[in-house]
Amino acid sequence: MDQAEYLVLFGRDDQFHAVFSCGRMRSLRGFRTLLARGATWNDALALARQNNPTLDTRVLASQ
Numbered sequence: 400m401d402q403a404e405y406l407v408l409f410g411r412d413d414q415f416h417a418v419f420s421c422g423r424m425r426s427l428r429g430f431r432t433l434l435a436r437g438a439t440w441n442d443a444l445a446l447a448r449q450n451n452p453t454l455d456t457r458v459l460a461s462q
Contacts, residue, residue: 406430408447410440418443426450 404422408415408430415438418430429446447454 406447408440408443410443413440415440415443 405420406423406426407419409417409419415430415433418427418434420427429450430443433442433446
């Protein structure tokens with residue numbers, strides 16, 4: 400992935416809430432579909448791993 404491209408997923412309590420993208424429009428489509436059907440956080444992470452198996456999907460939690 401180019402340095403100017405990124406995709407950020409937002410979720411809480413196993414719910415997938417939002418996605419933000421810069422330069423990753425093709426990837427964004429799949430996540431919009433998940434949001435429309437009320438997918439879980441695990442569904443979103445599974446799609447992220449499917450699109451890029453080496454992707455770092457660490458979860459960063461804020462208090």
